[in-house]
Amino acid sequence: MKYIDEFRDGEVAQSIAAAIKAEADANATYHIMEFCGGHTHAISRYGLEDLLPANVRMIHGPGCPVCVLPVGRIDAAIWLAKQPGVTLVTYGDMLRVPGSRRLSLLKAKAEGADVRMVYSTLDAIKLASANPERQVVFFAIGFETTTPPTAVAIKQAQALGLKNFSVFCNHVLTPSAITQILDSPEVRELGTVKLDAFIGPAHVSTIIGSRPYEYFAEEYQRPVVIAGFEPLDVMQAVRMLVRQINDGRFEVENEFARAVTRDGNEKAKSLVADMFELRRVFEWRGLGAVPYSALRLKEPYAAWDAERRWDVPQDSPPDNKACECGAILRGVKKPTDCKLFGTVCTPENPMGSCMVSAEGACAAHWTYGRFRDLERSE
């Protein structure tokens, strides 16, 4: 397929790997965080870490929207699904994420709650139009990529005069999460996590552009390369970052110029700006309470806000104690550091959010990485 196969060419990957090896200073170490789960997935799937020299290390970041939603918001969605007359709809991955007491939307569904999976927000609108007697609540999650589709759905509901549609909004922002990681004690004071550079998001950046990263590249003196989700994109980004680190530069560079511009998608941005405002603070799994890191609907759209229609519980129960997702999302631990990994916790029976979606660090390592661990130990 065009724009896919040529970005997966194994020989080219080898030559980029050779270039990285030649350019990386053998006496230095390079710690590169890939923010996005999409990159984590590509790195695991194509075994990219095996191509890199030992002193160039990848650290998985928190950019998996399913993974970062805290238990309390999952519990709140389950609570909503159990309200009389409510049909709760959401993206497929969300159904299996464990909440408190190992409950999930899937279990709530088995117990009789009306929970449905949709591929697109427009399916949620169709469901609401076809079932005027039900209150259809869309459990909206995701970064800057899924926010504009939620906005389109609300516009449609407005145009159709749908009174039985609302959104339980959990949209979060990428730049504030990266800032939070750089401000974390592990990175700032303790130095237990060394972070030299970032691979910036692919699809998020198609919407917000490369400009929002300029602030922290400068402020925190960390280079950023925005990269596509194919393996050669990731390899090339690593090479560009090694170069920047060698040169002592900290710029925002764009490897994904085929889809990302400096200003991003103006149409999508203005739709979101018109409809959403910043929450003062929002809880993230692993990162804790992050100021100005999430969105909610503005007053003129209150009619479509599930949190204004129902008295949605705002508790923040702790994670399952044995689950290390929090530390993994901060880049402090690896999936294999978790005692439950691959034994008690598997994608069929996830104990934590990182094992649910294909971009979660634990799920990606389970699917692609564990065989390499085996080979190595033999």
Add this chain to the structure above:
Amino acid sequence: MCLALPALVTELLPDDSAKVNLGGVAKTVSLALVSDVKPGDYVIVHVGYALSVIDPEEAARTLELFREMGEELPA
């Protein structure tokens, strides 16, 4: 859920949507978030929406950069 592939736009449909070919599979996607899309363009599709149009010249330039890299290597 973030994984998405470039899809070829094959036909514009009413209601700001289009038919696309995603690796041989035909799908209908919304064009509500993009402008000036025409058949023959490749778009990045995510949760049923086209998020951006792929710029073929930039794609070619990126591929070119991959190759140059190999040649620069000291033998």
